[in-house]
Amino acid sequence: MQPEDAGEPMDRALLIGVSDYRYTEPPHGVPGTLRAVEKNVPVLREALVRAGVFADRDIVPLSSPDFAEAARELQRVASEASGLLLVYFAGHGAIPSGGDELYLQLCDAQVFAGEHTVFNAAVSFSDLMGTVLATSRADRIVVILDCCFAGNAARVWEHFEDKRRVVLLMSVQANHRIDAGDPGTATPYTKNLAELLREEGGTAVSRLAARLRERMAEQKRRTLRNEPWEPQLRADAGAEVTLGRKGPEVPLLVPGGSGPAGPDHDPGPPDPSPRPRRRLPAWTAALWRRPRALAATWSRARRRRQHARRGAGGGKRPSGGILLRFALPVLVALGMLGVGLYGPLGLAGGDDTHCAPPLELRVLTDPDLEDTFRAAADAYLTSEANTTEAGCRRTGITVYSAGSSDVVEALRRHTDAWKEPGADEVDPQRDIGPQPDVWIPGSRAEVDRVLEQQDTDAVAELEPGERPLARSPVVLAVPSRLAPEPLNEVTGRPLTEMIEALTARAEDTGVRRPDPEFTDSGLLATVGLYGDTAAVARGETMVRQPGPPSPTAGDLLCALPDDDAVDDRTAALVPEFLLLSAVDCEGTVRAPRTALYPADVPGMDPVFVRVRWDGGEADASARDAAVASFRDWLAGDGGRKVFARYGFRDPGTLEPIDEGVDLDVVSYAPSPLDASAGRDEMERALGAYQAYGGPGRVLFLLDSSGSMAGLWEGPSGGPGLLRQTLGGLGSDDEYGVWAVADTGDGPYETLLGFGRHRRQDAEEAVDERARVRDASADPHAALLAAFDEMEDRGDDGRPQMIVHITDGRHGTYLEGGRLREVLDRAGASGVPVTVAVLGSGGCDEGRPDQRIAEVSGGRCLDAGDDVGAALHDEIARIGTGDD
The missing domain is CATH 3.40.50.410 (von Willebrand factor, type A domain)
Structure with a gap:
């Protein structure tokens, strides 16, 4: 067992292989025994140890457990893990007729057709995610499924609130059964997985998944439907997990200094001589792309270290495993984006000037705007406005996002808990991220909602800008084959009339909208859908869909192509700029879409809001200067270039900033164009949606x-x-x-x-x-x-x-x-x-x-x-x- 120390996370793995089933006879039995699965757990266990992913003592193997034993061990291992948690299952998988759930069948599994509990003694993947993994303290979770229908778990993962720390590897695509293979060896998927771990040692999960797909294709593996056998991966955009500890360690930084962390470390005087540059390990590249997840990890790591220092006489120097897991989040939190790393870590400017760590700004934004403002921050970091004469960075910036309604509620009611998290369930630092210096919501109305109802004793003060940074209408993006001709005949009509006209032209047409609680674009669309709160049921009927809505408009546009038939007949309520700029699934072939402009749907008008926190006077002048510089750059030519690239409109004229915009997709000057939302209509729409x-x-x-x-x-x-x-x-x-x-x-x-x-x-x-x-x-x-x-x-x-x-x-x-x-x-x-x-x-x-x-x-x-x-x-x- 690893030492149970607040400063040193414990890694745990649970490997479940079910080869023997107690009930295999009709009418309630499962298909039969799986002799190949007997080999899976020992083969994978040996590979994980050899690759340095886990020590042997940290792996719990279960051979053909019944439901009670598996549930008990799942709870125990999940509660013990605070570093990396890996859960592996091989055995029979089963799905209900709708295919929207996956059941992992244990050795005492039975099937009762027509009953409420069809799959007895089976763990539903929803329960595994929602009640076991969600309560684990593990920083990162890897789930590996080797069973029939494993890909159906992806649908559950998509709707899991805390999926950013869960990486899901699935042996086969959704709705496919697979052969267990030669009973004398491990199953094909696990056999290849173990071989790759042994060959590569430490490797990123994304690379592992890609290699698995390549191997299965090279081996010409096919599912029982005689289609190519394609292992699947689900991981949040930019999130990455490295299995194994191969590669150079990156030392932790001490705030205000430039050397490795540790109570016994004496950095001595700075050495001005140039040093050879050290490159970060390749697997860290993806981590730079997810500041919100990094910030949350940094917060957890910081609290652990503070807790350790309050414990038995001071903190303990982190182990090598901790260094790899937390080094990069700490670098981001200290504002080291875009800066080269050297031997004993130091910073360099022009002519080998020694640079002090720059001031860090934390910028919180709407989820649909995160990519845009991350690109803007990246451009600003290397701009002249952010560079001293000596070539040093003035400011570092971390951009992260969180659900819009959560942010509004936190700024209204929980600024004290945000500043000093307590033992209460409310913890914005955990659920949203660190205290922001800047907030950029998708609509000015969100700022007004906070100011109207903010607690009188709030410890955060908001100072919104006078005008938006850019604008983007929220449009009804219809498959181009369904777009009415001419388009100007429908522009300026209420949203519900547009939808009724669309469904009248094609009966099977559907409409979808992103989650109104998670992103402002979804709430703005809901304003038009409802018209007034008496039309809630009618509006919700118009956007009815299987399962919950996509979290963001970008997720929605990426989800539709999963089914070509759905993509070809489904309109999406999304901000216009996403039709012109790339989204995370830019490589996916999507149905071409045309924007229709409803008269009663307000547009996105992101505004720059300075957030001041009580007790932040120590560096107030420097922080104010850094915020002002970034704000001016965003409002000037630098920000305008980024907004043009991402498809936004001028905040004053409402014309597209990029004059080369594709007029087959969007209109230059739709009229009328409802530019902004009102505070009260946003509040009413959200309240009605939540009540519904x-x-x-x-x-x-x-x-x-x-x-x-x-x-x-x-x-x-x-x-x-x-x-x-x-x-x-x-x-x-x-x-x-x-x-x-x-x-x-x-x-x-x-x-x-x-x-x-x-x-x-x-x-x-x-x-x-x-x-x-x-x-x-x-x-x-x-x-x-x-x-x-x-x-x-x-x-x-x-x-x-x-x-x-x-x-x-x-x-x-x-x-x-x-x-x-x-x-x-x-x-x-x-x-x-x-x-x-x-x-x-x-x-x-x-x-x-x-x-x-x-x-x-x-x-x-x-x-x-x-x-x-x-x-x-x-x-x-x-x-x-x-x-």
């Missing part, structure tokens, strides 16, 4: 008439479908169930009263009370009563839905005036109706159920859909359940 994402209300109407007799039993029958959806509802959601059959006492019978319920209680109520009646159903009267019920519940912004499960045989009850009455109420209520028709043709164009769903903003599902999965997805969007 909170607990929901659902009223189920279960057709219990005699015609449902043949569609009643089993998981695909009426009650079975209803039970399947309950997993999408949580303990804070409110819902009820009506049995729709007119037995003489009215159009429905209450099976489950409207309110909050435990899932078990709800299922028991449906099982005990739901039965087919010898009566007809009156959906006209039941739907009108349902609209009254939802209206009585109040319009507080919470998501609501009516679900009608029926066979679609309505006779005269949904014809003529009765149907018109239901359609009128459906259109006016603001409550979407999802109709699940247990039969074919019920959702054909013009059928009553299809018309009710369409006019209300809901969905109509019939035998042409996977009704169970689709209905579950609809409920999951409204509810707060775990499924």
